[in-house]
Amino acid sequence: MRPIAFALIFGTVGASRVSFVPATTLSVLGMGFDHQVTPTPFSRFPSESEGTIRSDVYDLSLNSAGVAIEFATDAPEIYLNYTLASALQCYSMWHMPSTSVSGVDLYAFNDFSSERIMGEWLFVGHFGPPSTNFSGVIGNLGSVMKKYRVHLPLYNTVDEMEIGVDDGFTLEKSETLDLSQRVLWYGTSIAQGAVASRPGTAFTNVIRNSIGMDVVNLGFSGNCLMELDVAEWLVEVEGVSAVVVDCLPNMDASLVTSSTVSLVNKLRDAFGDQVPIVLAEGTTYGSAWISDDVKNDQEAKRSALTAEFNTLIESGMKNLFYVKGEDLGQGDLSTSPTVEGTHLTDIGHQYVADYYSSFLPTILQKYDKEN
Incomplete structure (x- = not known):
């Protein structure tokens, strides 16, 4: 060039x-x-x-x-x-x-x-x-x-x-990060960065810049379906200290029910008990407050994910965490931080980054103290 x-x-x-x-x-x-x-x-x-x-x-x-x-x-x-x-x-x-x-x-x-x-x-x-x-x-x-x-x-x-x-x-x-300690983020278009105004305002980049730990963005727009053939490559990533499974926006409730346990077991078998795995509901759709169809669809997916999380916990799964959509600090509904109801503005990306920048170090420190 x-x-x-x-x-x-x-x-x-x-x-x-x-x-x-x-x-x-x-x-x-x-x-x-x-x-x-x-x-x-x-x-x-x-x-x-x-x-x-x-x-x-x-x-x-x-x-x-x-x-x-x-x-x-x-x-x-x-x-x-x-x-x-x-x-x-x-x-x-x-x-x-x-x-x-x-x-x-x-x-x-x-x-x-x-x-x-x-x-x-x-x-x-x-x-x-x-x-x-x-x-x-x-x-x-x-x-x-x-x-x-x-x-x-x-x-x-x-x-x-x-x-x-x-x-x-x-x-x-310049090597300010230890690449043997990284967060692996498996997600949707929102994780890929839609629709931030600049790459640096996408929440995975903001999280990296905030917590001093690398984040591997494996967000696939419209295509995060908890597929085991994709998981075969997720588990090949080295230096993973935590995994976030953030697929809900691309799935329906039945797919969540049929796929979650097998995906988490695949990740756990590969990474061992020492790596925290997070199941994330994702952000709330902008029109969920007024559209019953949108609200019911999102609630069904979230309920299905909660049920699979509980199943895994009851089976003895360790170091498994859950993030609710309501915890992601999306602010006043009158200024919903989405562009068209799904994808996040810069403010929405910042809300997500703020939550995880506090949450991820906490779960990593929790495991360190217990072991």
Whole structure:
């Protein structure tokens, strides 16, 4: 890919030489499998999963949802080149902006400024895709060594990415997370990131930035059905410290009843008793307060999941937890945090992230104390 640098958000591009490195040589977060075994550098399942799972799941696994690149640099300008597989997805969906479908945003760790609470990952700027081949720069960042994360597109496939700085500045791998301790999140379009305004505001990315633990986003839009052939690949992810099963929005009550126990047993057999497994109801639909059909459908699924959870507990299952939809802090119904009744606005993603950023460390510490 030929780099073509131009001013994107801040500053101007000078005449200095820019040196690029492949993003895969930096710290890659949110990947359950090494890029050497995946069909594209930031795909979420390995190439050999093709044909063993439904094609809809495999195709969605090519999307780079939840993947982030961490690095450190003292450069005042950061350049980014990336190539996308899908031209059709370079622009917005009817309910989701192109900034999150195919864009990349840049965050920095605030350990150098008193202007905001220190110790936070904070937004810096955005790289957006006018076409499948994108090149841009964010500048005016100062010349102090800082840690950065770029969050990759939620609904497109990145074929290639490289990050660059002007010659004379340092660009190096930053490893602030222990990748032997990760949360595995198996979910729906909501988990994949729909319909956040930017990748960094998708709740799995917010949780990672909040709790200091990597989150592997295995959200598959419309296709989280608790399938055992998908679970065969879930259990291949290494370094899993907790699993969240967040499939309810894609299922009906009968499928929940027929699938939950076998999926949880599969996960438990693979990961052992030491890994907490969370069954999650998911967020409440925006019109459930007025539509009996919507309310009854959601209540039926939740009741079915509760019943299967109780069955597992009664069978002696250890370290199994349950999250109710009402616990996800969706706020005042007059400002329902969904776009079209199902998928979350940024505020909705933040509500979910706030809850799990408190809940996940609690259940991990609970098990540590008991053992």
